[in-house]
Amino acid sequence: MQKIDARRTPNAKTAGKAKLYAAFLALLFLGLATLSLCTGSGNVGLSDIAAYFTSSNSDETAKLIIEHIRLPRLCAGIIAGVSLALAGAGLQSLFRNPLADPSITGVSSGASLGAVVAISFFSSVWALQIGALAFGVLAAVAVCVIGRIDGKISIVSTLLAGIAVNAFCGAIIGYCMYTVRDAGLKGFIFWTLGSIDRADWSGIALSAAICIPAWLVILLSYKSLNIVSLGRQQAFHAGANVGMIWIVTGFASVAMTAASVAICGIIGFVGLVVPHIIRLLVGPDNKRLLPLSAFGGACLVIFSDIVSRTVSPTDPVPIGVITALIGAPFFVALLRRKGGEND
Amino acid sequence: MIEAKNISFRYGSRSALDGVSLKVEDGEFAAILGANGAGKSTLLKVMSGYLKPSPGEILINGCPASKMSPAKLAKERAVLEQESLLSSDYTVLETVLLGRYAFSPFAADDAEGRTIALAAIKSAGLEGFEDRLYTQLSGGEKRRVQLARAICQIGKDPCKKILFLDEPSAGLDPAHAHAAMAAAKKLSQNGCSIVAILHDANLAAEYADKIALLKSGEILAFGAPENIITAELMEKTYSARCEIIKNGKNKFVHFPKA
Numbered sequence: 001m002q003k004i005d006a007r008r009t010p011n012a013k014t015a016g017k018a019k020l021y022a023a024f025l026a027l028l029f030l031g032l033a034t035l036s037l038c039t040g041s042g043n044v045g046l047s048d049i050a051a052y053f054t055s056s057n058s059d060e061t062a063k064l065i066i067e068h069i070r071l072p073r074l075c076a077g078i079i080a081g082v083s084l085a086l087a088g089a090g091l092q093s094l095f096r097n098p099l100a101d102p103s104i105t106g107v108s109s110g111a112s113l114g115a116v117v118a119i120s121f122f123s124s125v126w127a128l129q130i131g132a133l134a135f136g137v138l139a140a141v142a143v144c145v146i147g148r149i150d151g152k153i154s155i156v157s158t159l160l161a162g163i164a165v166n167a168f169c170g171a172i173i174g175y176c177m178y179t180v181r182d183a184g185l186k187g188f189i190f191w192t193l194g195s196i197d198r199a200d201w202s203g204i205a206l207s208a209a210i211c212i213p214a215w216l217v218i219l220l221s222y223k224s225l226n227i228v229s230l231g232r233q234q235a236f237h238a239g240a241n242v243g244m245i246w247i248v249t250g251f252a253s254v255a256m257t258a259a260s261v262a263i264c265g266i267i268g269f270v271g272l273v274v275p276h277i278i279r280l281l282v283g284p285d286n287k288r289l290l291p292l293s294a295f296g297g298a299c300l301v302i303f304s305d306i307v308s309r310t311v312s313p314t315d316p317v318p319i320g321v322i323t324a325l326i327g328a329p330f331f332v333a334l335l336r337r338k339g340g341e342n343d
Numbered sequence: 344m345i346e347a348k349n350i351s352f353r354y355g356s357r358s359a360l361d362g363v364s365l366k367v368e369d370g371e372f373a374a375i376l377g378a379n380g381a382g383k384s385t386l387l388k389v390m391s392g393y394l395k396p397s398p399g400e401i402l403i404n405g406c407p408a409s410k411m412s413p414a415k416l417a418k419e420r421a422v423l424e425q426e427s428l429l430s431s432d433y434t435v436l437e438t439v440l441l442g443r444y445a446f447s448p449f450a451a452d453d454a455e456g457r458t459i460a461l462a463a464i465k466s467a468g469l470e471g472f473e474d475r476l477y478t479q480l481s482g483g484e485k486r487r488v489q490l491a492r493a494i495c496q497i498g499k500d501p502c503k504k505i506l507f508l509d510e511p512s513a514g515l516d517p518a519h520a521h522a523a524m525a526a527a528k529k530l531s532q533n534g535c536s537i538v539a540i541l542h543d544a545n546l547a548a549e550y551a552d553k554i555a556l557l558k559s560g561e562i563l564a565f566g567a568p569e570n571i572i573t574a575e576l577m578e579k580t581y582s583a584r585c586e587i588i589k590n591g592k593n594k595f596v597h598f599p600k601a
Contacts, residue, residue, distance in 0.1 A: 224448060231429070237424070239445025240445075241413050
C-alpha cells in the first residue's frame with residue numbers, strides 16, 4: 001500500500017506564493033516607511049533618518065521634525081492601516097460576507113460622531129479620544145442588539161442594522177457640519193474623510209495600547225475565523241464555541257477600529273479592499289490572509305499619506321479620499337482579472 | 344456508544360420529537376428511516392448535541408451531552424450535515440483540515456493532522472482533488488468533501504467515536520453512494536458508532552446493523568433490518584403502498600405508483 005506522505009501535500013504552492021507576497025509586502029512596507037519619513041516640507045533626508053535611529057549626532061531641526069511630525073504620522077498610519085485591514089478581514093470571516101468591512105458594524109461612524117460631539121463640548125485631546133471610543137463601541141453594540149433574532153446574531157439583520165446606524169450617525173454629523181461655522185467645518189471633515197495630520201504621541205500611545213492586544217487576538221484566532229466560514233451549525237459540530245468567537249473577535253475588531261478612528265478619523269475602503277485583494281492573491285485561509293492584510297493595510301495608508309502630501313504639500317488632501325481613489329480601481333482590475341480566470 | 348433517553352423537542356408550539364429513546368452501541372451502524380418531516384434531522388441535531396432536548400437526555404459514551412463543551416463533543420463525534428454553507432474559496436485539503444479544528448484550535452495543523460486529512464480524502468474517493476477549489480466542485484463532489492471532513496474529525500482511532508450522517512447518499516451517483524456507505528461501514532467495523540439518516544431503504548438494509556423507523560416524531564420500530572424491512576412497517580412509515588421483492592437471498596423495497 002502506498003504510504004501517504006504528509007510533507008508532500010498540496011498547498012505548498014499557495015504557501016510558497018504567500019511567503020513571496022509576505023516578503024514583497026515587508027520590503028514595500030520598509031520602503032514606504034522610509035519614504036514617508038523623507039517626504040514633506042523641511043529638509044530631512046535619509047542620512048538624517050539614519051542618524052536619528054542610530055542616535056548619532058544629527059541636525060537638531062531634522063531631529064525635531066522626525067520626532068514630532070514625521071514619526072507620529074508614520075505610526076498613526078501603521079496603526080490605522082493594520083487595524084482597519086485586520087478588522088475588515090476578521091469581520092468578513094465572521095459575517096461570511098466579503099462585503100463586510102469595519103464601517104458596516106457602525107463603529108466608524110459611531111466613533112466619528114463621538115469625536116464630533118466631543119469637539120463640540122470639550123477641547124481636550126483625551127475627551128476626544130474617549131468620546132470616539134465610547135461612541136464607536138456603543139454603535140457596534142447597538143448594531144448587535146438590533147441584529148439579534150431569537151437570541152442569536154443574524155448576519156443579514158446585523159448588516160442591515162449597520163446600514164441604519166451608519167445612516168443615523170452620518171445624519172447627525174451632517175447636521176453638525178451644516179450648522180457649524182466655516183472654521184469648525186475643517187475639523188469635522190477630518191473625522192469624516194480621515195487624516196493622520198493631527199497624530200501626536202499621547203493619542204498614538206492610547207490607540208496602540210488598545211490596538212496591539214486587539215491585533216494579537218485577531219491574529220491568534222485565525223483558525224476560529226476559518227471555522228466560522230462553515231456556518232454556525234457546522235462550526236459548532238467541528239468544536240467551535242461560535243458565540244465566544246463572535247464576542248472575542250467582534251469586540252477586538254470594533255475596539256481596534258474605534259481606536260484607529262480616534263486618531264485618524266474615518267479612512268474608508270482600507271478594511272474592505274485590502275483583505276479582498278489579499279484573498280484574491282493567497283486564498284481565504286486566515287493563517288495567510290490576516291498577516292498579509294496587516295502589511296497591506298499599513299502599506300496602503302502610508303502610501304496614500306505620501307501621495308496626499310506630495311499632491312498638496314501645504315494642505316494635504318484627506319487620506320480617505322486617496323485610499324478610495326487608489327484602492328477602488330486596483331480592486332476592480334483584480335476582480336475582473338480573477339473573475340475572468342474563474343469563468 | 345450513544346443513547347437518547349426519552350427525548351422530546353418542540354419548535355415553538357409544534358412538537359418535532361416526542362419521547363424518543365434510542366441506543367447505538369460501539370461499532371454499530373444504525374440507519375434512521377422516515378417520511379419527510381418525520382423529525383429525522385431534528386433527532387440527529389438533538390443526538391449530536393446541537394439542540395437541547397426538553398425533556399430527555401443524550402448520553403455520549405455515558406456522559407451527558409448537555410454537560411460537554413463544543414470542543415469536547417467534537418472530539419467524540421462528527422457530523423455530516425444535510426447541506427453546507429461553505430462558500431469560501433478553500434481548497435479541498437483546507438476544507439477537510441477544518442475537521443481538525445477541535446484538536447488544535449490555536450496552533451498550525453501538524454503533520455499528523457495532515458496525514459489524517461489525506462487519509463480521509465482518500466477514503467471519500469477524492470484522491471487528486473486536494474488542490475481543487477471547493478467552490479468549483481459539483482454538488483456530489485462537495486458532499487464527498489464534507490464527508491471527508493467528518494471522517495477527518497473522527498481521526499486515526501474511530502473506536503468509541505460516533506459519526507452522524509444526514510442523508511450521506513443524497514446527490515451522489517449509485518457508485519459513489521455505495522462508496523460513501525462503505526466508508527462509514529468500515530469505520531463502524533473499527534468500533535465507531537454510525538447514526539445515518541437515509542431515504543433509500545434498500546441502502547439501509549444493505550449496510551445498517553439496525554434500522555429505526557421514525558413517524559411524526561416517534562419511534563415506530565427499531566431493530567435488525569430483517570425485522571424492520573417489511574411491507575407493513577414500510578407502509579406505516581411512509582404512508583405509501585409498498586412491495587418487498589425477493590431475488591434469491593436478497594430483498595428489495597419497492598414503492599409502486601399509487
